Amino acid sequence: ANTFANLTRTGTAVKTDGLYLIANQTITGTLTLTGNSATNRLIISSDTIGTARTLTAAAVSISNTDFSDTTGAGAASWNLSAATGGSGNALGNSGITFTTAASQYWVGNGGSWSDVNHWASTSGGTGGTGRVPLPQDTVYVNASSITSVSQTITLDMSRLGANINYTGVANSPTLSHSASSTIYGSLTYASGLGNISGSYVTISFASRSSSTLATAGKVLSNTSFTLSFTGPGGTYTLQDDLNSNYYLNIYGGTFNANNY
Secondary structure (H helix, E strand, C coil), rough: CEEEEEEEECCCCCCCCEEECCCCEEEEEEEEEEECCCCCEEEEECCCCCCEEEEEEEEEEECCCCEEEEEECCCCCCCCCCCCCEEEEEECCEEECCCCEEEEEEECEECCCCHHHHECCCCCCCCCCCCCCCCCCEEECCCCCEEEEEEEECCCCCCCEEEEEEECCCCCCCEEECCEECCCCCCCCCCCCCCCEEEEEEEEEECEEEEECCCCCCCCCCCEECCCCCCCCCCCEEEECCCCCCCCCCCCCCCCCCCC
């Protein structure tokens, strides 16, 4: 626990930069948190999932930053709804107003999750009219997303979004997990997907409420990636059989196999 005059954390051009708090902090001047870009974002979080840390500041200057288990306090305005690059609610926060959640629709066949040109604000809309999903956003990859065969969607963001739904997707695109990532709500795969691949990465399920997992017969973890359930107070309930041949870890919340 410290008191600072001013405290600045400036991110670099990577997707894993953050500021991890092991105690409450007080800033008598300005707290400046600057992610490198809308995709190379900062994450401000407690070192203990489910235990919030308080940042008491007189003023804040924040861009391209996500928060988890953080309480905003002090004279500063913690209304971050219009922050440059958006402000991400990765759950467990209080005292902070985040960018309003919105549905994001994948378009334009294969590409990288971090490429805004693949995100539209409406189903089948124009790429670039949406945003790379924030942790609170609902994500759809549907019948309008993939119009050609032999396409790959590369999931290269650390935080993928809230509820992610592949219902209706066609042409069997491959999902390639190139980085460990977190989902903050439900995950619904679909039979129209192709292979789900990834090498030595982890998919973390971090919902703090009731969420579901439906895999539509797809084999998960078939190339050595771990499934981890981490959200304290959350419940993940299977909607169909789960077929996995690598690790499944339950660190927080409840995993309900639901007779599958």
